[in-house]
Amino acid sequence: MSEEFKVEIVNPEKSFLVKEDVLEVVVPAFEGEMGILKDHISIISFLKPGIIKILSKSGDENYYVEDGIVEFKNNNLSILTSSIFNLNDLDKSKQQDLLKKAEEEASKPEINDQSKYLVDQKIEILKSLNQ
Amino acid sequence: MASLDDLKKRIASVKSTQKITKAMKMVAAAKLRRAQESAEKGRPYSEKMNNVILNLSSGISDKENAPKLLSGSGKDQIHLCVVMTSDRGLCGGFNSNIIKKAKSYFAKLSEEGKELKIITVGSKGNDQLKRAYGDKIISHISFKESKNANYFDAEKVGKIVIEKFEDEEFDVCTIFYNQFKNVITQIPQAQQIIPLNTETSEEDKSEDSYEFEPDEDEILSNLLPKNISTQIFKAMLENSASEQGSRMSAMDNATRNAGEMVDKLTIEYNRSRQAAITKELIEIISGAESL
Helix, strand or coil, rough: CCCCEEEEEECCCEEEEEEEEEEEEEEEEEEEEEEEECCCCCCEEEEEEEEEEECCCCEEEEECCCCCCEEEEEEEEECCCCCEECCCCCHHHHHHHHHHHHHHCCCCCCCCCHHHHHHHHHHHHHHHHCC | CHHHHHHHHHHHHHHHHHHHHHHHHHHHHHHHHHHHHHHHHHHHHHHHCCCCCCCCHHCCCCCCHCCHHCCCCCCCEEEEEEECCCCCCCCCCCCHHHHHHHHHHHHHHHCCCCEEEEEEECHHHHHHHHHHHHEEEEEEEEECCCCCCCCCHHHHHHHHHHHHCCCCCCCCCEEEEEEEECCCEEEEEEEEEEEECCCCCHHHHHHHCCCECCHHHHHHHHHHHHHHHHHHHHHEEEEEHHHHHHHHHHHHHHHHHHHHHHHHHHHHHHHHHHHHHHHHHHHHHHHHEEE
């Protein structure tokens, strides 16, 4: 039996990526990283800033996301996100831009705890990418 | 009757108008294709988002404590209407249709004694509503600089709406836009986005239950603001496709009308030219006879 399932990443403008031969996807869910294999139970969760790892027969891919929702059902994994970048396309200057934006947001006085947590996560991830 | 010279000038001017409308039609046709494409590409996102929310809200255990964006503020007094129109004119009945729909809704609200607040998106709608409802318009947003509808803009509108809702400035929010059916038909729509309409037909209710992480409430309260931006974005995409479609058919009509006008003027021109010749001939002949 094959161990593959389908993953689909959609952003508001278009369908970002569709892959049929995926073995495992690791998503940065809100309460920690979550690896999804075939025949996982149906689940809905949302993402915090982090790296989505897609392991497939045709090669591995890494994406950076800032937010989103994951839905897994009948071996279909849908990821809805409004901000996603392929790590290969994310060069140093872009990373710096995102980092700067995040730091600006973090320094706002009226920020609430939850968004503060998310922004801190974002900064941490972006910093680790830089190394 | 106009002189020959005047007629000639008229014909030339109508012809150049025709050239302009023809060019505008071509441009609109090209833009329409792109707008339609992006409207289609954007559809999966909003559909999936809707599905997830329906699944979540059917799974929610405690309706009383559901997030306010879903259940509403419990009142029905102040209505916020987001009227989305274009920034450019010359697109047939596109803007007027939205305004007409919105105005009839406004009239119904005031009959029922509800309070009305308006946000206009796009300058044409603002111009038309300013006269009658100027004091009701609380905010005006225009995206003249951005070439295509993009999610970033939609998010901006969404944020304003959510902020105002959290400050309890309104209870119900409705957006007005044109739904694109085909090039000749665009249907003005009024869609309520707060509180969210979660009535589902029985058939598309899914049987399997989901696992939620974290719990439903938390996901929902995270998801609902995004859904509002998504709905607004969908409306913007539909609107931009409708605008181009509407402009295309309007310019097509204008080109045809200009063609008819040129024909009519040409006939008139030829007739009066001939009349002038005949008149001169008669003058010459009667002059010769009198000799």
